[in-house]
Amino acid sequence: MSVTVDAVMLEARAGSLAKRSIKTTAKVAGIRLAIGCMDLTTLEGKDSEGRIRSLCAKALHPAPHLPDVPSVAAVCVYPNLVLAAKEALRGTSVKVASVATAFPSGQSSMEVKLADTAAAIAAGADEIDMVIDRGAFLAGHYRAVYDEIVAIKAACGSVHLKVILETGELGSYDAVRRASDLALEAGADFIKTSTGKVGTNATFPVAVTMCEAIRDYARRTGRRAGLKVAGGVRNTKQAMTYLVIIKETLGESWLTPDLFRIGASSLLDDLLMQYEKQLTGHYAGRDYFPMD
Amino acid sequence: MAIFEYAPAPETVKAPIREQYGLFIDGKWIAPRDGRYFDTVNPATEETLARVAYAGDEDVDRAVRAARKAYDKYWRRMRPADRAKYVYRIARAITERSRELAVLETIDGGKPIKESRDFDIPLSAAHFFYYAGWADKLEWAMRAGEEPNPIGVAGQIVPWNFPLLMAAWKVAPALACGNTIVLKPAETTPLTALALAQIAAEADLPPGVLNVITGDGATGAALVGHPDVDKIAFTGSTEVGKAIQRSTAGSGKRLTLELGGKAAHIVFADAPMDQAIEGIVNGIYFNQGHVCCAGSRLLVEESVHEQIVVRLTDRIQTLRLGDPLDKNTDVGAINSKMQLDKIKELVGSGIDEGAILVQQSCALPERGYFFPASFFTNVQQSHRIAREEIFGPVLSILTFRTPEEAVEKANNTPYGLSAGIWTDKGSKNMYIAQYLRAGVVWCNTFNQFDPSSPFGGFRESGFGREGGVHGLREYLAH
Numbered sequence: 056m057s058v059t060v061d062a063v064m065l066e067a068r069a070g071s072l073a074k075r076s077i078k079t080t081a082k083v084a085g086i087r088l089a090i091g092c093m094d095l096t097t098l099e100g101k102d103s104e105g106r107i108r109s110l111c112a113k114a115l116h117p118a119p120h121l122p123d124v125p126s127v128a129a130v131c132v133y134p135n136l137v138l139a140a141k142e143a144l145r146g147t148s149v150k151v152a153s154v155a156t157a158f159p160s161g162q163s164s165m166e167v168k169l170a171d172t173a174a175a176i177a178a179g180a181d182e183i184d185m186v187i188d189r190g191a192f193l194a195g196h197y198r199a200v201y202d203e204i205v206a207i208k209a210a211c212g213s214v215h216l217k218v219i220l221e222t223g224e225l226g227s228y229d230a231v232r233r234a235s236d237l238a239l240e241a242g243a244d245f246i247k248t249s250t251g252k253v254g255t256n257a258t259f260p261v262a263v264t265m266c267e268a269i270r271d272y273a274r275r276t277g278r279r280a281g282l283k284v285a286g287g288v289r290n291t292k293q294a295m296t297y298l299v300i301i302k303e304t305l306g307e308s309w310l311t312p313d314l315f316r317i318g319a320s321s322l323l324d325d326l327l328m329q330y331e332k333q334l335t336g337h338y339a340g341r342d343y344f345p346m347d
Numbered sequence: 348m349a350i351f352e353y354a355p356a357p358e359t360v361k362a363p364i365r366e367q368y369g370l371f372i373d374g375k376w377i378a379p380r381d382g383r384y385f386d387t388v389n390p391a392t393e394e395t396l397a398r399v400a401y402a403g404d405e406d407v408d409r410a411v412r413a414a415r416k417a418y419d420k421y422w423r424r425m426r427p428a429d430r431a432k433y434v435y436r437i438a439r440a441i442t443e444r445s446r447e448l449a450v451l452e453t454i455d456g457g458k459p460i461k462e463s464r465d466f467d468i469p470l471s472a473a474h475f476f477y478y479a480g481w482a483d484k485l486e487w488a489m490r491a492g493e494e495p496n497p498i499g500v501a502g503q504i505v506p507w508n509f510p511l512l513m514a515a516w517k518v519a520p521a522l523a524c525g526n527t528i529v530l531k532p533a534e535t536t537p538l539t540a541l542a543l544a545q546i547a548a549e550a551d552l553p554p555g556v557l558n559v560i561t562g563d564g565a566t567g568a569a570l571v572g573h574p575d576v577d578k579i580a581f582t583g584s585t586e587v588g589k590a591i592q593r594s595t596a597g598s599g600k601r602l603t604l605e606l607g608g609k610a611a612h613i614v615f616a617d618a619p620m621d622q623a624i625e626g627i628v629n630g631i632y633f634n635q636g637h638v639c640c641a642g643s644r645l646l647v648e649e650s651v652h653e654q655i656v657v658r659l660t661d662r663i664q665t666l667r668l669g670d671p672l673d674k675n676t677d678v679g680a681i682n683s684k685m686q687l688d689k690i691k692e693l694v695g696s697g698i699d700e701g702a703i704l705v706q707q708s709c710a711l712p713e714r715g716y717f718f719p720a721s722f723f724t725n726v727q728q729s730h731r732i733a734r735e736e737i738f739g740p741v742l743s744i745l746t747f748r749t750p751e752e753a754v755e756k757a758n759n760t761p762y763g764l765s766a767g768i769w770t771d772k773g774s775k776n777m778y779i780a781q782y783l784r785a786g787v788v789w790c791n792t793f794n795q796f797d798p799s800s801p802f803g804g805f806r807e808s809g810f811g812r813e814g815g816v817h818g819l820r821e822y823l824a825h
Binding site: 065068076078082084303307 | 349350351352353354355356461465617618619620621622625626657665674675771791792
């Protein structure tokens with residue numbers, strides 16, 4: 056039985072965390088942290104190997120003229136492009152994450168989902184981002200959702216498993232909490248907010264709720280699972296708020312790429328612009344940063 | 348080493364402060380008759396901010412005379428719609444100056460800037476806007492056969508915990524109803540009331556309609572005892588409230604009192620637990636616990652006592668205590684040395700009586716009056732910390748087993764200002780709420796305020812209501 060969540064007070068709490076003022080040295084540290092915890096993502100029908108190679112180059116050296124800027128944590132791609140990403144990143148610290156299990160809808164047979172996962176792993180994926188079966192969840196078939204996560208986790212072996220709850224489709228914070236608890240019990244290494252493919256993606260109150268689930272689970276079992284926020288995180292202010300949420304619910308020890316990720320694409324450019332602004336005192340135009 | 352430590356984020360707006368303030372009587376700034384002044388200090392730094400006039404008996408008399416003259420000459424005769432324009436003008440001026448007023452409130456009183464910025468000042472403006480709208484619609488606040496007439500001269504005495512807001516609660520309805528005012532802010536926090544006087548002057552409020560006199564308890568007593576005052580509105584301690592009631596008895600003066608509290612904050616096992624923790628934190632650490640309706644007596648169902656203590660222990664470590672002007676500060680300075688001593692004395696009594704103290708483990712600033720966010724477990728109903736108002740960031744946690752026991756313990760207090768209930772069950776919320784003897788009961792939330800909602804107490808928490816149509820009626824003779 057999950058604890059219940061009161062929407063009004065939760066949103067007030069998330070709102071107050073979003074009002075933290077992150078300036079000067081905190082902003083510089085936060086931006087570096089956010090970049091180091093980023094899953095630089097491309098999940099589009101038009102993704103090609105060329106596109107992946109250029110993304111990987113940026114993942115490794117987000118801003119060559121700012122040597123203090125770290126590489127991102129991982130790139131996140133479709134399974135058929137894992138190989139290309141793996142080749143581009145060979146010998147580096149940047150990991151390759153692959154979505155799997157009939158991403159983004161999860162509407163397929165278990166066989167297909169397992170095969171999807173196995174293919175990504177065979178191609179060298181270090182991390183798997185699976186989606187839960189929201190249809191089953193909303194129909195109240197929690198056991199089925201749980202069993203599916205357990206099966207994918209078994210297929211992953213030592214490969215890191217992130218479980219996407221697609222919170223924008225769950226309808227309530229109570230459901231977010233319940234899905235978080237369920238995924239954690241099923242063995243998720245990370246729980247992740249969204250696919251980025253539906254109308255509502257990561258939000259501050261959802262992140263707070265998932266952090267609380269992770270915290271309570273760690274308190275109960277001793278196992279520390281991670282959080283990945285994804286979808287709609289486009290600017291530095293939002294990224295700083297997610298760092299604040301982690302810091303003030305789970306604690307600073309969670310602020311590492313092992314336990315926190317931001318899935319994003321355009322966010323990186325804004326972080327770099329804000330970083331340069333902090334260092335130089337003025338904004339550089341977009342053309343001063345490599346696109347991709 | 349800290350991975351992501353918040354850098355200082357001080358509010359940079361400067362509030363204009365004069366070196367010395369006179370009394371605001373009859374639309375003018377005047378010196379006190381016997382030339383006495385006192386200092387108002389910043390409790391976070393112990394530095395003197397300004398010298399403020401001390402109003403003696405003669406000054407009080409001058410202020411009341413000015414208010415009487417303005418009442419007869421201008422204010423009671425003015426068309427209600429014109430009165431409304433002045434009240435709207437004050438509301439707009441507060442909004443326009445909200446940042447400097449927030450800074451002023453924070454440096455004079457010690458409260459975090461995020462609270463004065465997001466709560467005190469906007470809510471103060473909201474009260475003026477709300478009551479401005481009432482000024483020409485007063486007959487709608489009346490019962491059949493009643494006429495909406497002003498009362499006359501109102502003496503208003505406000506406390507130091509929400510200086511401008513408490514002034515707004517009193518001044519706005521009084522003005523809207525056609526009364527004139529002598530306002531006395533608290534000794535330790537006069538600056539925003541003086542700023543309000545300046546705003547009134549700049550709004551061209553006719554001279555004498557709002558007079559602001561500064562001083563201490565003796566000034567307040569002189570105002571209460573003045574024969575030409577028709578109504579006293581007081582917010583403050585129960586002890587002083589009782590003295591005021593004794594003093595006004597038989598005088599024909601109308602009286603409203605908003606006094607102390609020891610609010611029960613009830614958490615059932617089926618509560619939304621993390622939000623309940625936020626409610627508890629808001630209930631007791633908001634404004635360093637200097638809140639008459641603070642949820643200072645936490646009653647938790649025994650089966651969840653342990654997990655609440657664990658959660659709360661972790662949560663208070665994340666509260667940021669320090670410079671009230673820093674935008675990230677959650678717990679600011681205690682308002683005065685006197686209040687800090689009182690908190691320390693009561694906390695000492697809690698330890699002596701066998702309760703267990705848990706505190707946030709942060710370093711306190713070297714200067715200024717600070718007290719860490721604290722709570723006691725193992726508290727019994729008989730302990731002083733369960734019965735007396737601490738008026739600081741100190742929570743007492745007690746347990747109950749059944750809803751009946753929760754109600755019984757909640758009501759076992761001489762106070763009755765506010766209460767809170769946390770349960771996911773709507774029916775239980777409503778059921779418990781109707782048995783709690785408290786002026787306001789918050790269900791699955793705490794410290795929610797709106798100008799349209801009345802606020803006030805039962806028993807030793809006072810009588811009369813402020814806010815809403817109820818608050819309006821306190822300023823009408825009918």
